[in-house]
Amino acid sequence: xxxxxEGVLAEDSWQSLADEDELREGPIVVTLERWQSERxxxxxxxxxxxxxxxxxxxxxxxxxxxxxxxxVALEFPKFNDGxxxxxxxxxxxxxxxxxxxxxxxxxxxxxxxxxxxxxFDAFEVADKAAVEAWEKAxxxxxxxxxxxxxxxxxxxxxxxxxxxA
Amino acid sequence: MYRYDEFDHTLVTERVHQFRDQVExxxxxxxxxxxxxxxxxxxxxxxxxxxxxxxxxxxxxxxSSTQMRKLAYIARRYDKGYGHFTTRQNIQFNWPKLEETxxxxxxxxxxxxxxxxxxxxxxxxTTSDQFAGAAADEIEDPRVYCEIIRQWSTLxxxxxxxxxxxxIAVTGADxxxxxxxxxxxxxxxxRNEAGEVGFEVIVGxxxxxxxxxxxxxxxxxxxxxxxxxxxxxxxxxxxxGRRDNLYKARIKILVRSEGIENFARLVExxxxxxxxxxxxxxxxxxxxxxxxxxxxxxxRLEDTVREFEVKRFEDRDFASWVRTNVTAHKEPGYAxxxxxxxPTGKPPGDASAWQMDAVADxxxxxxxxxxxxxxxxxxxxxxxxxxxxxxxxxSLRDVELATPNAGLLSDMxxxxxxxxxxxxxxxxxxxxxxxxxxxSDLERQHDIGSLKIKISGCINACGHHHVGHIGLLGVDKKxxxxxxxxxxxxxxxxxxxxxxxxxxxxxxxxxxxxEKIVDTYLNIRSEDEEFSDTFRRVGLxxxxxxxxxxx
Ligand code: SF4
Numbered sequence: 001x002x003x004x005x006e007g008v009l010a011e012d013s014w015q016s017l018a019d020e021d022e023l024r025e026g027p028i029v030v031t032l033e034r035w036q037s038e039r040x041x042x043x044x045x046x047x048x049x050x051x052x053x054x055x056x057x058x059x060x061x062x063x064x065x066x067x068x069x070x071x072v073a074l075e076f077p078k079f080n081d082g083x084x085x086x087x088x089x090x091x092x093x094x095x096x097x098x099x100x101x102x103x104x105x106x107x108x109x110x111x112x113x114x115x116x117x118x119x120f121d122a123f124e125v126a127d128k129a130a131v132e133a134w135e136k137a138x139x140x141x142x143x144x145x146x147x148x149x150x151x152x153x154x155x156x157x158x159x160x161x162x163x164x165a
Numbered sequence: 166m167y168r169y170d171e172f173d174h175t176l177v178t179e180r181v182h183q184f185r186d187q188v189e190x191x192x193x194x195x196x197x198x199x200x201x202x203x204x205x206x207x208x209x210x211x212x213x214x215x216x217x218x219x220x221x222x223x224x225x226x227x228x229s230s231t232q233m234r235k236l237a238y239i240a241r242r243y244d245k246g247y248g249h250f251t252t253r254q255n256i257q258f259n260w261p262k263l264e265e266t267x268x269x270x271x272x273x274x275x276x277x278x279x280x281x282x283x284x285x286x287x288x289x290x291t292t293s294d295q296f297a298g299a300a301a302d303e304i305e306d307p308r309v310y311c312e313i314i315r316q317w318s319t320l321x322x323x324x325x326x327x328x329x330x331x332x333i334a335v336t337g338a339d340x341x342x343x344x345x346x347x348x349x350x351x352x353x354x355x356r357n358e359a360g361e362v363g364f365e366v367i368v369g370x371x372x373x374x375x376x377x378x379x380x381x382x383x384x385x386x387x388x389x390x391x392x393x394x395x396x397x398x399x400x401x402x403x404x405x406g407r408r409d410n411l412y413k414a415r416i417k418i419l420v421r422s423e424g425i426e427n428f429a430r431l432v433e434x435x436x437x438x439x440x441x442x443x444x445x446x447x448x449x450x451x452x453x454x455x456x457x458x459x460x461x462x463x464x465r466l467e468d469t470v471r472e473f474e475v476k477r478f479e480d481r482d483f484a485s486w487v488r489t490n491v492t493a494h495k496e497p498g499y500a501x502x503x504x505x506x507x508p509t510g511k512p513p514g515d516a517s518a519w520q521m522d523a524v525a526d527x528x529x530x531x532x533x534x535x536x537x538x539x540x541x542x543x544x545x546x547x548x549x550x551x552x553x554x555x556x557x558x559x560s561l562r563d564v565e566l567a568t569p570n571a572g573l574l575s576d577m578x579x580x581x582x583x584x585x586x587x588x589x590x591x592x593x594x595x596x597x598x599x600x601x602x603x604x605s606d607l608e609r610q611h612d613i614g615s616l617k618i619k620i621s622g623c624i625n626a627c628g629h630h631h632v633g634h635i636g637l638l639g640v641d642k643k644x645x646x647x648x649x650x651x652x653x654x655x656x657x658x659x660x661x662x663x664x665x666x667x668x669x670x671x672x673x674x675x676x677x678x679x680e681k682i683v684d685t686y687l688n689i690r691s692e693d694e695e696f697s698d699t700f701r702r703v704g705l706x707x708x709x710x711x712x713x714x715x716x
């Protein structure tokens with residue numbers, strides 16, 4: 001699966017493991033269930049660890065453990081299951097998570113901007129065409145009305161800083 | 166009225182470009198209809214039985230005369246010469262061509278309008294009291310907060326893929342003309358003991374197949390916390406609302422399954438984290454928006470206007486229009502005029518391009534260029550000098566817009582129904598037309614008094630039948646159109662869900678049934694009692710008896 005990071009096609013250094021897969025060398029991403037049942041052995045490995053959450057698994061379930069993870073992958077089982085938008089906000093705004101927040105599953109170009117604004121910074125997409133569409137997708141709307149988890153400044157803040165006419 | 170600044174202009178223009186690009190990708194075949202569907206739905210473009218339908222937002226139902234002229238132009242240039250005003254205070258065009266929709270949106274952008282979030286599972290157009298700013302019983306103009314909500318909810322990154330569509334209504338008056346108790350969130354402006362103005366927050370109301378009356382989640386929310394509180398409610402709903410069943414996905418179902426106390430606890434917990442964030446509304450931002458809604462320059466007038474009283478005395482037709490279509494204004498010497506879009510035998514809410522132009526002209530001559538769209542599918546000129554009412558009425562009569570029936574039986578709400586909508590079980594508009602023909606005698610309607618009939622073509626309840634004094638719901642009986650009748654519903658501050666009176670009636674019989682209900686009411690009402698009062702006193706039984714006596 002092509003991965004977009006910082007707007008370009010990126011090497012994926014993480015391996016996402018299903019529950020029945022053997023543990024491997026290098027950075028791995030495990031399911032919440034595996035993290036919960038194999039916590040001690042996973043921590044003992046001392047290699048970068050990520051966790052993958054289904055759309056019915058809130059990051060609140062791992063809030064206490066977040067400093068142990070370098071990556072949290074949030075699943076979109078369908079593009080229109082929007083729970084992970086809130087999860088990403090919670091990870092960034094509430095829990096101050098600084099690692100990678102990755103969107104996986106139903107991830108399409110027309111959602112890049114929304115996802116980025118909610119705090120996602122890595123995107124697994126179906127094909128390379130989506131990579132080419134990135135730049136346009138995140139810049140075609142330049143005005144934001146709400147504070148988000150990104151660096152964009154909402155219209156309210158810009159209006160207030162505008163020099164008096 | 167609110168005017169766009171450079172930020173608003175930029176956003177709407179960029180959105181037009183974005184949509185044009187999406188339409189081009191569809192036309193070139195890069196996108197399949199399945200892939201295009203969610204994109205067009207984010208911009209109010211539906212595929213109906215015969216054609217595309219474009220729903221244009223009229224934020225909180227306020228239009229300028231310039232905007233109305235543009236709608237007339239679009240109706241003429243891109244549609245079949247008319248538009249349809251909806252129960253969400255929006256306007257729909259029923260015959261646009263897909264390849265022309267980006268041009269329509271570009272035309273709209275020129276007059277500070279758009280179709281953003283008029284469909285899809287997102288926060289929809291915020292609705293309000295059609296008499297806002299002019300109503301005598303108002304604490305403050307609710308449109309200030311509607312505009313603040315409009316901006317906050319526009320392309321909100323977190324809430325674009327909610328479990329289901331989400332509707333917010335705001336009222337500033339005691340008498341609720343915005344039906345705030347049947348919205349996902351209803352905001353009722355309140356004054357607290359310290360004299361500060363804020364909101365009572367009502368959550369989990371809604372119609373559809375499971376009608377629910379909203380419950381108060383917070384008695385008083387200070388203004389500056391409006392957006393953070395809304396964001397907290399939406400965030401809880403976005404995470405916990407059901408996504409496995411379309412019909413259980415609205416927030417009302419979540420509130421019911423959690424219980425209001427527990428739901429409130431979840432919201433308050435979320436809110437405690439974001440209350441003092443950048444979502445807090447600065448006083449100067451509220452003031453900035455308020456200045457846009459500053460009252461027009463009213464003249465100082467006597468409240469009793471002799472020439473108006475004389476005309477009313479001399480001209481019975483004028484008097485009867487005044488009785489139903491003119492409402493008290495907070496300013497002496499002014500009045501609020503309702504323009505009925507319910508002439509006998511015409512589809513409720515339709516307006517032709519030339520009528521729209523005429524209304525734009527009249528708004529300029531008589532109402533500080535302002536027009537409102539009501540959720541009962543009429544138009545309103547909110548600021549008319551009493552002295553001008555007669556001239557206004559005469560001009561309205563010339564364009565067939567002077568039907569004196571606001572609030573009367575023929576002022577019905579009907580959804581598009583089987584004539585347009587692919588979900589319908591039965592026709593709505595022709596039933597409305599037949600009822601208004603049956604009761605075409607306006608004297609009789611005046612005698613019957615305030616009576617709201619609402620018609621939906623299926624259980625999705627777009628015609629709000631649950632809250633009609635008489636509600637008609639189209640059902641399918643072995644492939645035939647039938648209508649289930651409910652009585653006693655209400656959408657105002659005494660919100661009630663109507664009760665089913667008995668077995669459904671066929672398309673042919675339903676108008677007779679409505680007439681029997683009305684006759685029963687006339688027989689048993691005590692003096693001055695309105696239909697809803699009588700119903701509250703006597704209940705279903707007498708109506709049942711007359712309706713089903715012969716069966
Ligand atoms: S109530 Fe049913 S028939 Fe009427 S517009 Fe809504 S979905 Fe269509």
